[in-house]
Amino acid sequence: MAKGKKRRRQPPKRATYLLLIFLIFLFAFLCAVLGYFLYQVGYEQGVKERKSQESPVSSSAFVPTRSSSSAISSDQAKEPESQPQKSKSTKKILQASKPKLAIIIDDVAFGWQVKALRSLGMPLNLSFFPPSASHPNTPRYARSFGHYMIHLPMEANGFVREEIDTLRTTSSRQEMERVIRDLRRHFPRARFLNNHTGSRFTADYEAMRRLLPILERYGFVFVDSRTTSKTQVPRVMRELGKRYIARDIFLDNRPDPAYIKTQLKKAIKRAKAKGFAIAIGHPRPATIKALRESKTILKDVELIYIDNLRL
DSSP, rough: OOTTOOOOOOOOOOOHHHHHHHHHHHHHHHHHHHHHHHHHHHHHHHHHHHHHSSSSSSSTTTEEEEEEETTTOOOOOOOOOOOOOHHHHHHHHHSOOOOOOEEEEEEEEHHHHHHHHHTTTTTEEEEOOOOOSSSSSSSHHHHHHHHHHEEEEEEEESOOOOTOOOOOOOHHHHHHHHHHHHHHHHHHHOOOEEEEETTTTTTTTTHHHHHHHHHHHHHEEEEEEOOTTTHHHHHHHHHTTTOOOOEEEEEESOOOOOHHHHHHHHHHHHHHHHSEEEEEEEHHHHHHHHHTTTTTTTSEEEEEOOOGGGH
């Protein structure tokens, strides 16, 4: 080799390159395996924790556990029926959930009532009169709500201001079907209806036995306003194998905000005792004022639309 020239470095052998590449791939493979293992452990743990926190009962739809749980009027008591046993986790979740209260507002007929009730910002169940010459726009008002009911006029004991097409104990099946068919045409999205007056009609077994199958045929569920302690609706519902739904508390028999708030507290107490309750009021100024001032009173219950009762 000539003097003054540096010796050229020999390139590494091919086997050295191959070994280095193998070691790099091996390291990457081990990292991937370890990462996947850690991911699986974390994922499974997360799933377990989430399952332990989830409720097996939907919070948006309350399921009554007794077929006659709404049937108790304010001056009556009933022995609790036996309940199916629940798992400990289900019991804890049900206890943690707020009691449910459905407030029905009967006799809704005019625009000013709709405006006043809407201004409350509460999930109230407005029950609209069928249209008539004195209040022709109830179907139009109802269409502006996602949830609403129908207030079905039924014969009372001694009530003189009857609505047009009030169902009477002497009404034939054909007459009843005509009225209910018209209701379905006027209120195509309605599912629930309750009786306006009706102390004579609902106390008549034969009349209710004719009516309830017609309601079912047209897709309606009957809510008993319990305008009489002699109501035959529970008996007929039992015979038909249907759930009986009824009013627990009347809110405004007296047009006094203080009295109405007291009635609200009774409804809340009933809801806490059995899980849910149904209260009925009217679009009167005193009732609207009481509801507007009762947000603190109502904080211990969840106001629900009656549509959310899973039947």
